[in-house]
């Protein structure tokens with residue numbers, strides 16, 4: 001399914017169907033489970049299930065149990081609730097795809113709000129081969145693996161070397 005999306009996306013941008021997909025034959029794919037407990041009464045306005053962010057990679061295929069909570073920032077500047085029935089996927093474009101396409105594809109800012117119902121989601125982060133060059137056309141090469149490592153290091157500061 002992800003390969004089909006990549007082919008369609010490439011064609012929509014005027015490229016060959018394999019422009020992205022051919023760089024995903026040894027994909028860096030990560031499946032994560034997110035559990036959101038009931039939102040406690042004392043939670044404040046900024047206590048999100050997940051704070052606003054863009055995903056680091058190319059495509060995210062997001063399955064959930066259908067409980068509302070996910071919101072996406074629309075071009076109008078409004079946060080729009082997005083729900084998907086179990087068995088369907090929300091597709092997110094990530095930062096690496098924005099980089100690779102020189103901004104033609106925008107990484108979608110999204111967040112999760114808690115509610116009185118607990119919620120489960122399962123994102124599949126689907127990224128190209130480690131050594132895929134994801135730099136925009138004409139720019140110096142940027143390896144997908146290096147780009148992802150850099151973003152993880154910026155996020156998980158507690159895991160970095162201190163000496």
Ligand SMILES: O=C(O)CCC(=O)C(=O)O
Nearest residue numbers: 034050055070112121123
């Ligand atoms: O739980 C969701 O619907 C979104 C999860 C998410 O944005 C993420 O894991 O990056």
Ligand SMILES: [Fe+2]
Nearest residue numbers: 053054055110
């Ligand atoms: Fe996300």
